[in-house]
Amino acid sequence: MALQESRQRVIWLDLLRVVTTCFVPMAHLCSNVINQTPGVLSGDYLTLNFVNSMCRWVVPMFVMISGVFFLNKEKECDPKKIFKKNVVRMATAFIFWSLLYALQQNLLPAIGSHKEIPPFSKRAFLEDFITGEYHMWYLYMIALLYLVTPLIKVFTDNATKKQLETFMVLSFIFANVMPMIISIPFMKEIGFKDIYDDMTVGFISGYVGIYIGGQYMVRYPFRKKVRTLIYIMGIVGYLLMSGLNLWFAVENDEPTKKFLDVEHASNTMIAYAIFTFFQHVVSKYEFKEKAVKAIKWLSARSFGVYLCHVFVMRFFQYFGIQVIHFDPKIARIDLTHLSHIYFPPIIAIPVLTVLVIIGSLGISWVFSKIPVLKKYVV
DSSP: OOOOOOHHHHHHHHHHHHHHHHHHHHHHHHHTTGGGSSOTTSHHHHHHHHHHHTTTTHHHHHHHHHHHHHTOTTSOOOHHHHIIIIIHHHHHHHHHHHHHHHHHHHHGGGOSTTOOOOOOOHHHHHHHHHHOSTTTHHHHHHHHHHHHHHHHHHHHHHOOHHHHHHHHHHHIIIIIIHHHHHTSHHHHHTTHHHHHHHHOOGGGSTTHHHHHHHHHHHHSOOOHHHHHHHHHHHHHHHHHHHHHHHHHHHHHTSOOOGGGOTTSHHHHHHHHHHHHHHHHTGGGSOOOHHHHHHHHHHHHHHHHHHHHHHHHHHHHHHTTBOSSEEOTTTOSSOOTTSOOEEOOHHHHHHHHHHHHHHHHHHHHHHHHTSHHHHHHTO
């Protein structure tokens, strides 16, 4: 059955988008310092690996949520409308935020009484502008998905349940399982990566499978036994990701993020489990009118929060604040008269995450009050 446009059915997706957005800054706060920890068996690294592994499902989830709406069988899919409304918005948002981030990267990092301002490099600025900040690759990817959505929808509208399942399984194997396997050094040594490169089929690689997966989930809701299996898969995915990452770190005696890549199978497994929980558990909760309004307001700000949260993170970094310490030596302003302060990550991660979310919400809300920015950049 297709997604019903009732309040209760949609609100759980809005809430899922809000929750997913909250995990984005948490993931980046952890990733930025995980390689700075004192040792692979230190409390800091174990905590960061544990928490970071909990956050890597966010990109697959955003794609699944998009698939729910864009691939809805009952919704008309006009290529011109998608291009003008969605693709253009991704392009304008990228240009606007990439310009700001490129300026910040090339001008603001050196500001401070104890820092020398390096000469401005046009080449470095242009490279930063074209590639975007590290989280903005998502705009390239989702814009491309939007462009091919009319073609994908021809398939999803006419495919049988079995055909959709076959596509999703093949995509999961080639787009998620295989990349995780070739991350294991032994597999590269025996030539498995070369075999995988020869077998790659473009249409089932990337995020198309998880895009279709979001629509499949609402069209054919899982039975209770299958839901239990999906939950188990989600737990296994998390243990697999955090365990492999820790194993590789211990083997090489250095902190790593090797097995935390968003396209790995473990993240897809976790995303399906969380989606299933919201679809079958959270959707049954009767939200009060005030809660509905709050969730919808937060959901409307989520894109802006995603785009600007790195700015807020950098604000704290300018003052030497990260999730493992306050370090005056890395501050962009002169704070060398202050002492280094250690922060237990288990406490600092949620506290700093909340502060970054609040700051990002503020920026997103202010921008949403300006019509042209609301329409094109947040």
